[in-house]
Amino acid sequence: MPQMTDERVRAGLMREEDLSLLHEVSMKTAGVSRLEMCIQCGTCGGSCPAAADMDHTPRMLFAMLRAGMREEVLRSNTPWICVSCYHCVVRCPQEVHIADVMYTLKSMAIRAKLYQDSTAPHFSQTFVGMVETFGRGFELGLASRHYLRYFPLRLPGMAPMGFGMITKGRMPLAPRKIKHMTQLKAILKRAKHLELTS
Numbered sequence: 001m002p003q004m005t006d007e008r009v010r011a012g013l014m015r016e017e018d019l020s021l022l023h024e025v026s027m028k029t030a031g032v033s034r035l036e037m038c039i040q041c042g043t044c045g046g047s048c049p050a051a052a053d054m055d056h057t058p059r060m061l062f063a064m065l066r067a068g069m070r071e072e073v074l075r076s077n078t079p080w081i082c083v084s085c086y087h088c089v090v091r092c093p094q095e096v097h098i099a100d101v102m103y104t105l106k107s108m109a110i111r112a113k114l115y116q117d118s119t120a121p122h123f124s125q126t127f128v129g130m131v132e133t134f135g136r137g138f139e140l141g142l143a144s145r146h147y148l149r150y151f152p153l154r155l156p157g158m159a160p161m162g163f164g165m166i167t168k169g170r171m172p173l174a175p176r177k178i179k180h181m182t183q184l185k186a187i188l189k190r191a192k193h194l195e196l197t198s
């Protein structure tokens with residue numbers, strides 16, 4: 001976590017509290033985020049399998065939210081590194097919906113065009129496109145499209161794992177549409193409308 005001692009972060013955290021950003025993120029998060037209940041115990045960062053690759057632990061990110069450090073928060077790689085394992089969520093003593101807050105921060109970072117130069121937004125958008133088309137993810141298509149575009153040299157190394165998954169029936173060769181796709185499309189359309197008008 002090389003940027004944990006970053007001067008700008010330290011200076012920001014020493015500012016007077018500005019809760020407007022914290023409330024904004026809380027309001028934009030689906031359901032009740034309980035973000036305001038964070039007591040800065042650090043259990044989330046200590047539980048996170050991906051923390052070593054994050055520039056700020058979830059605890060630090062929430063402190064930065066409380067300090068109103070919008071740009072630093074939205075530039076952080078932390079939400080993009082989060083793999084939504086929910087380990088922190090089940091261990092948080094305050095029942096903060098940490099993974100859901102990460103989704104909100106990703107969405108805000110994309111809208112503000114502040115996310116780091118990362119391939120993660122493309123990966124997420126490709127996945128969402130597949131859900132909109134087939135009603136579910138299609139791992140083979142997702143991985144090949146993403147790796148062909150960004151990491152073509154890594155594809156040969158992944159082939160044995162992919163082959164093993166295909167032969168064991170864990171990964172289909174072609175996408176399969178869910179039943180009642182029209183109903184899902186109606187739900188997604190309504191969700192997009194609500195997002196635009198909220």
Ligand code: SF4
Pocket residue numbers: 037038039040041042043044045058059062091092093094095096098
């Ligand atoms: S575990 Fe919960 S209360 Fe503790 S720092 Fe993380 S979000 Fe805050």
Ligand code: SF4
Pocket residue numbers: 044047048049050051058081082083084085086087088089098099102
């Ligand atoms: S949900 Fe995200 S932040 Fe929480 S432990 Fe898993 S990877 Fe870490």
